[in-house]
Amino acid sequence: GMLTACVPLLGAQWLGAAGHGVLLFSGAAVSALAANAVLARRPLALAPDRVVRAGALVQAVALALAATGLPVALVVAVLLLGVGEGPQLTALFAVRHREAPEHLRGQVFTTGASLKITAFALGVAVAGPLATWSLPGTLALAAGTAAGGALALGRERV
Structure with missing residues (x-):
């Protein structure tokens, strides 16, 4: 967010x-979309848990790149951001499907979506005032948050 x-x-x-x-x-x-299309034709040999974690790290790198303030870096950053986001979301669905008991799957997916929307809103609420003060600082904070989330997952299953 x-x-x-x-x-x-x-x-x-x-x-x-x-x-x-x-x-x-x-x-x-x-x-x-392009990243997911490529992976649909050539799936990775990685567990979805690792893809979720790797996606967060790729997004962290992309946000750090955007924080540099260079126009070319910004274009590369948004493209890299999508490369991290697309496969991450697909992998997250695979993890939820695998981990949720069949009779609770709908509730797990709905709760997961609600938590994602809430976290998104919190991110916007924090970043809004910060971005007017320091755009690169806000992007660096976003990068740190994404990296921290990935590192917090550690080696545990998502």
Whole structure:
């Protein structure tokens, strides 16, 4: 969610208008779709747990890259962000499916979605005021949060 608060400022700074920041989301979405399409044809030999963790680390690197403030780095960052997000979400669904008892699967998926939306909103709430003060600092905090989440998972199953 932290990136969402930064997108209008990134759009104003690098794309000419705050409203153009949504193009960054489009870049991430296209690369997420492309990454999932590639993995659908050539699946990884990694457990979904590792893909979830790796996806968070890739997103952390992407956010750190965006924090550099370089236009080319920003483009690479949003594409890399999608490469981390797409497979991560697919793997997360696989983990939930594997771990949830069949009779509770709907509840587990719904609760997981609710938690994700809540965390997203909290990220935006924290990042909004911070981004107006320091855009690179906010992106660095987002990168640290993503990396911290991945490291907190450790070697345990997701």
